[in-house]
Amino acid sequence: MDAYFEDIGESRFLPTKHTQGPWDPGYQHFGPPGALLAREIERCAADDGGDGALALGRITYDILGPVPLRPLTARAWVERPGRRVRLVRGELLEAGRPLVSAAAWAVRPAPDDTPATGARRRPPAGPPGLEHAPAVIPDGWACGFLDSVEWRFAHGGYGRPGPAAVWLRPRMPLLDGEPMSPVQRTVLAVDSANGISAELDIRAWGFVPPELTVHLLRPPDGEWLCLDAQTSVGPGEPGLTTSTLFDAAGPVARSAQTLLVHHR
Known part of the structure; x- marks a missing residue:
């Protein structure tokens, strides 16, 4: 199936090979399950007697363990209801065991007459011939998820230590026959920040994020998004990856990930 998950009923979802990290x-890249949980959170936030006017402003994921390629149950609930501010929590479970917990704040967007402040940063330019400049995935990185996305690096790249910026577009939806929402597309993209900007050789080092925080600025427009990321690691320190996600008009989200850095 050319989708990341198959809906098998009763809020349960079967991952396909395209989620492999x-x-x-035997385990998933966090982009697809993170997007799956965002889907449940969005649906819950919209169904809580609201008028559809609230927008998700932040989602924080706590990744309690590796997410296996096995059926997952996704659920979400409103913890703090409100007409202007609402807190939604969610979980992904496998065989009843929580694997991921999330908390999301939904807020009423600013009025249309709110003054715009600050200069809007432009995205890094894509490579010439964006549609026809595929990235090469080096040894140690190849997996089902990376193969499921089109990657076009503006600078840096997998297997090239240091900051990187990449235009990307998934080749498939989250679920067959259902387009991904802007929030789902954002989460799917930003979890790759620590990979594209890795400072260490993946064949010798692990740099695994136990959490992901995403601040959402506005819905992205267009199929291609640009992820601009940088990672900091050092002796005696936790690692940290930060990123900005762009569409062609400017920033749409920012993210941060703490990293567990270790020898493999």
């Missing part, structure tokens, strides 16, 4: 062939 680079650390272990």
Whole structure:
């Protein structure tokens, strides 16, 4: 199936090979399950007697353990209801065991007559011939998820230490026959920030995020998004990856990930 998950009923979802991550062939890249949980959170926030006027402003994921390529249950609930501010929590479970917990704040957007402040940063330019400049995935990185996305690097790249910026576009939806929402597309993209900007060789080092925080500025427009990321690691320190996600008009989200850095 050319989708990341198959809906098998009763809020349960079967991952396909396209969710597979680079650390272990039996576990998922967090982009697809993170987007799946965002889907449940969006639906819950919209269904809580609201008028559809609230927008998700922040989602924080706590990744309690590796997410296996096995059926997942997704659920979400409103913890703090409100007409202007609402807190939604969610979970992904496998065989009843929580694997991921999330908390999301939904807020009423600013009025249309709110003054715009600050200069809007432009995205890094894509490579010439964006549609026809595929990236090469080096040894140690190949996996089902990376193969499911089109990657076009503006600078840096997988296997090239240091900051990087990449235009990307998934080749498939989250679920068959259902377009991804802007929030789902954002989460799917930003979890790759620590990979594209890795400072260490993936064949010798692990740099695994136990959490992901995403601040959402506005819905992205267009199929291609640009992820601009940088990672900091050092002796005696936790690692940290930060990123800005762009569409062609400017920033749409920012993210941060704490990293567990270790020898493999």
